[in-house]
Amino acid sequence: MLFGILFALTAGALVGMQNVFNTKVNEQTGNWTTTMLVLGLGFVASFLIGLVFEGRGMFTSLGGMQTWFWFSGLIGVGVVTCMVQGVKLLGPTYAVAIVMTSELGFALLFDSLGWLGLQKVPFTLNQLVGVLIIVGGIFVFKLGGGRESEKDTSVQKREALN
Amino acid sequence: MRGLLFAFLAGAFITLQGVANTRISADIGTWPAAALTQFTGFAAALIIWLCVRDGGVKDLRRVRPLYISGGAWAAIIIFTNVTAIQQVGVTLTISAVLIAQLCMTFLIDSMGWFGVPKQKMRLPQFIGIGMMIAGIVILKF
Numbered sequence: 001m002l003f004g005i006l007f008a009l010t011a012g013a014l015v016g017m018q019n020v021f022n023t024k025v026n027e028q029t030g031n032w033t034t035t036m037l038v039l040g041l042g043f044v045a046s047f048l049i050g051l052v053f054e055g056r057g058m059f060t061s062l063g064g065m066q067t068w069f070w071f072s073g074l075i076g077v078g079v080v081t082c083m084v085q086g087v088k089l090l091g092p093t094y095a096v097a098i099v100m101t102s103e104l105g106f107a108l109l110f111d112s113l114g115w116l117g118l119q120k121v122p123f124t125l126n127q128l129v130g131v132l133i134i135v136g137g138i139f140v141f142k143l144g145g146g147r148e149s150e151k152d153t154s155v156q157k158r159e160a161l162n
Numbered sequence: 163m164r165g166l167l168f169a170f171l172a173g174a175f176i177t178l179q180g181v182a183n184t185r186i187s188a189d190i191g192t193w194p195a196a197a198l199t200q201f202t203g204f205a206a207a208l209i210i211w212l213c214v215r216d217g218g219v220k221d222l223r224r225v226r227p228l229y230i231s232g233g234a235w236a237a238i239i240i241f242t243n244v245t246a247i248q249q250v251g252v253t254l255t256i257s258a259v260l261i262a263q264l265c266m267t268f269l270i271d272s273m274g275w276f277g278v279p280k281q282k283m284r285l286p287q288f289i290g291i292g293m294m295i296a297g298i299v300i301l302k303f
Contacts, residue, residue, distance in 0.1 A: 001302075004249030008258035011242040014235050015259065016266025020276050021232025028224045030216020036207040037222065041233030042240075043200035049237055050193030058197065061190040069186050069195075073202025075179045077210070082172035089165025098166060100260055102173025107252040110177065116185040121251040130301025134257055137293030141264055144286020 035080050039073070097142040101135045177256060183240055184247045196240040229276075254302060261294045 026034045050058045086095040108131055114120030121127075179199075186195040222230060246255040268287060274280030 001250055004246045005254065005258050007242040008246035008250070008255045009262040011239050011246065011255075012259035012262025013266045014239045014242075016263040016270065018232045018235045018239065019263075019267070020270055020278060021229040021235075024229035024276070025222070025225050025232065029218070029221035030214070032207060032211040032214050033217030033221065036204060036211045037230070038233035038236065039200050039204040039207055041231070042236030043197055043204050045234035045237035046193060046196035046200060046240065049241075050191075050197055054191060054193055057191060058194055061194045062198075064189050066189070069190070069198065070202055072179075072182045072186060072199045073204070074206055075175050075182060076199070076203035077206045078175040079172055079179065080207075082168045082175060086165055086169035086172055090169060095165065095169045095172075098169035099173040099176070102170045103177045103256050103260070104173075104253070106174050106177040107256040110181050110252045116181050117188065118181060118184070118247075118252065121253065127253060127301055130297045130299075131253065131257070132297070133300060134260070134294045134297035137290045137295075137297060138260070138264070139290075140293060141287050141290025144284075144290060 031080065031084055035077075039076060093142050097139050100138050104131050104135060107131075177252065180243050180247055180255070181252060184244045187244050187248075192241055192244050195244070196237055199240070200236065254298070257294075257298045257301060261291070261298060264294070265291060 022034060022038055025037060047058065054061075083095070083099065086099065089095075090098070108123065108127060110116070110118060111121035111127075112123035183195055183199055186199065190198070243255065243259065246258070268283060268291065270276060270278055271281040272283045
């Protein structure tokens with residue numbers, strides 16, 4: 001279990017860093033140019049690392065594909081579209097706090113229902129209380145104020161991704 | 163109201179993305195899944211870009227190569243995210259991801275790394291992170 005959490009912490013730290021880099025790109029160009037670049041490079045990196053570790057398996061594995069696998073990439077397009085609109089309408093601080101809350105809510109739902117062949121994690125009161133406290137923490141962090149230079153546009157743009 | 167709906171959907175999609183990647187990985191392996199999902203996402207973004215043309219190579223020349231490389235990190239992000247979901251489930255994974263993400267933001271902002279305007283962190287940010295860690299402990303133990 002410890003390894004699982006360490007993996008998740010690694011992912012999160014990299015997301016935080018990647019958001020800064022992507023924002024730097026986004027400051028110079030549009031949302032879709034940025035998205036295209038980010039996904040394109042992500043593909044190239046995953047493909048090369050995969051070739052090193054799995055070799056020909058990178059191609060042979062494609063035999064076991066279900067049709068919807070080909071469309072999973074569209075979810076990412078949905079993320080960008082909704083994120084951009086949400087930030088435009090709510091401002092970055094509120095939007096991100098709500099996005100994170102929604103992420104956690106759906107995570108609980110997926111775990112307890114075991115959708116998409118996930119191993120079911122039974123819903124417990126502890127889980128609900130834990131998630132509510134985390135959500136509280138997100139709102140205190142985001143809306144507690146005290147962070148200076150919130151008006152700065154580059155800060156705002158970056159907030160949008162965090 | 164519409165803003166709320168968009169933000170809510172964005173969160174749903176982010177979680178769904180992690181779960182879908184995990185499901186696909188179970189059938190074809192994690193690296194092929196990471197490559198596939200980003201390739202199809204790239205193709206979709208390319209089509210949208212061809213319609214909106216909101217920038218081009220000329221803009222990207224103004225960006226430092228280090229920042230351009232940001233996208234490549236997604237390979238490791240997807241791999242670690244999927245592996246975590248396989249081992250500890252979605253809720254715990256997303257919770258830990260969000261905590262680490264906010265801590266990283268916190269660190270970068272307070273140090274002013276990568277040319278980010280330095281921001282002073284105050285009590286609310288410390289309390290927020292403390293609450294999130296408490297939440298994850300309750301969630302699991």
